[in-house]
Amino acid sequence: MRAYLELGKIGIEFLKLRFKSTRMDEEGWRKECEKTAKKLLKKYNVVLDVEGQPGDGYLCANHTSWLDTLILPAQKMAGAVAKAETRNYPVMGKVFQTANCLFVERDKKSSRRETIEAIKNWPIMEKPLWVLPEGTCTANNEIGEFKKGIFVAAEKTGAPINVMVFYYTNQSLDWSREDSLIEGMKKYFYSGSGTIVKGRWIAPITVERGKVEEAMKKLRARMQTVLKELIDSCNETNV
Numbered sequence: 001m002r003a004y005l006e007l008g009k010i011g012i013e014f015l016k017l018r019f020k021s022t023r024m025d026e027e028g029w030r031k032e033c034e035k036t037a038k039k040l041l042k043k044y045n046v047v048l049d050v051e052g053q054p055g056d057g058y059l060c061a062n063h064t065s066w067l068d069t070l071i072l073p074a075q076k077m078a079g080a081v082a083k084a085e086t087r088n089y090p091v092m093g094k095v096f097q098t099a100n101c102l103f104v105e106r107d108k109k110s111s112r113r114e115t116i117e118a119i120k121n122w123p124i125m126e127k128p129l130w131v132l133p134e135g136t137c138t139a140n141n142e143i144g145e146f147k148k149g150i151f152v153a154a155e156k157t158g159a160p161i162n163v164m165v166f167y168y169t170n171q172s173l174d175w176s177r178e179d180s181l182i183e184g185m186k187k188y189f190y191s192g193s194g195t196i197v198k199g200r201w202i203a204p205i206t207v208e209r210g211k212v213e214e215a216m217k218k219l220r221a222r223m224q225t226v227l228k229e230l231i232d233s234c235n236e237t238n239v
Contacts, residue, residue: 002189006044013040014095021098030077033099037074045194048074050166052201056125057160058150062223063132064140065173066184071197075164078128081115081149100127112147119153133216140167140174141231143224146216154207154215161206163219165226166199169234198230 013036021029041048046067054076061072072080079100086096087103096103102118105111122129131150138144143165154161168174172187173195179187188195202222207215 002186006185006189010040018095018098021095029098033073033077034075037070037077041070041074044188046070047194047196048199049196050075050164050199050201052164054128054162054164054201055160055204056128057162057204058124058154059128059130059162059164060133060150061130061164061166062143062227063134063137064168065137065175066181067168067173067188067195068132071166072130076128078130079122080130081119081132100129102129112149116149116152119149120156122153124153124157124159133219137175139176140171141227143220143227146220148212148216151207151212151215154205155209155212158206160204161219162204163202163223164199165202165223165230166197167227167230167234168195168197170195196234198234200226200230202226 017029017033017036020032024032038048044067048071059072059076059078061068072078077099079102080096082096082101082103084103084105086101102115102122104115108114119129119131131153133146133150134144135147136144150161153159170188170191170193172191173184175184205215205219
């Protein structure tokens with residue numbers, strides 16, 4: 001029952017953001033979104049312990065949980081590549097549209113090509129954009145295989161990719177088993193322990209011409225190394 005109640009409360013916060021978007025400039029609205037995300041995380045006993053800050057350019061991170069939808073905008077509110085069905089979510093869908101999300105229809109054969117083209121043509125230095133290169137939720141202790149969209153776009157534009165790696169200390173937030181949103185929320189709330197989000201912004205990367213595959217491989221390996229360091233630091237704290 002609590003999961004439905006909390007989802008409703010989140011919906012109310014998103015509704016407030018939707019109304020505010022009509023009365024604020026874009027930069028002010030983004031700051032308001034960041035503040036709202038941090039407020040909700042505090043309410044749900046989430047402690048952010050993230051080193052560093054993002055710069056201009058593309059934004060990317062690993063993808064583990066439904067809670068990522070609050071973690072990422074708490075770092076920097078931006079557009080995002082999102083599943084097409086999220087556009088039709090009550091209230092939240094309107095906020096996603098206001099945030100200039102790119103909606104991907106995964107069932108279409110041409111979807112991947114169209115998404116890459118959209119990312120390549122995005123005015124990235126004026127409008128920040130989150131792209132999660134794994135494309136789906138991956139286990140809390142792993143970095144999954146990458147899709148190439150953000151790397152192809154960075155190769156074309158020359159814009160940097162800002163990279164955050166993070167880890168949840170509460171394993172109930174691992175959404176890689178493809179639980180429904182409600183089931184995922186239930187597991188977290190029933191765990192009763194909150195979570196620390198241990199994270200780090202690492203040095204931005206650029207993608208040289210003709211080196212997309214190399215950049216993908218290097219960044220994935222680097223992120224896996226950093227993720228292991230974060231996990232080890234959490235384990236040492238608990239000893």
